[in-house]
Amino acid sequence: MNGAFYRVDKFAVPEEAREEFLINVLQTHEVLQAQEGFIRHTVLEQVSGPGEFNFVTIAEWESAEIVERVKAAVQAAHRARNFDPQALFTRLGIRADIANYKPVAA
Numbered sequence: 382m383n384g385a386f387y388r389v390d391k392f393a394v395p396e397e398a399r400e401e402f403l404i405n406v407l408q409t410h411e412v413l414q415a416q417e418g419f420i421r422h423t424v425l426e427q428v429s430g431p432g433e434f435n436f437v438t439i440a441e442w443e444s445a446e447i448v449e450r451v452k453a454a455v456q457a458a459h460r461a462r463n464f465d466p467q468a469l470f471t472r473l474g475i476r477a478d479i480a481n482y483k484p485v486a487a
Contacts (some may be wrong), residue, residue: 384484385420386445391434392411398473405469406438413440414466432482434478445451 394402403424410422420441427435442448459466470477 384444386442386448386483387484388438388440388442388448389480389482390438392434392436392438393434393476395438395474398475401469401473402475403437405464405466406436408462408464409455409458410438410440412455413451416447416451418443418451445481445483 392402406424410424413419413422420443422438422440425437425439427437442451469475
């Protein structure tokens, strides 16, 4: 699949977990930025509304083919710093909805 491709992750983060969550998100985004095919990323925090997810991260890539390579790079970086995202989520009570997206042709 050619063309822009997005990884959109939504998180329900308890207030007491906010700081530790953001530290780890930003460290992971440093790894993303260093990858070939990276375009941009955004971290959004909900300020109003009834939505259950109070954080959203969006990473934009040049194509879908890049995503598997990037996933391997992120996993290697996590192993190098002895970081287990699932263990963090469990310990802090964070729920996640993680998926890849492509633009809808108009």
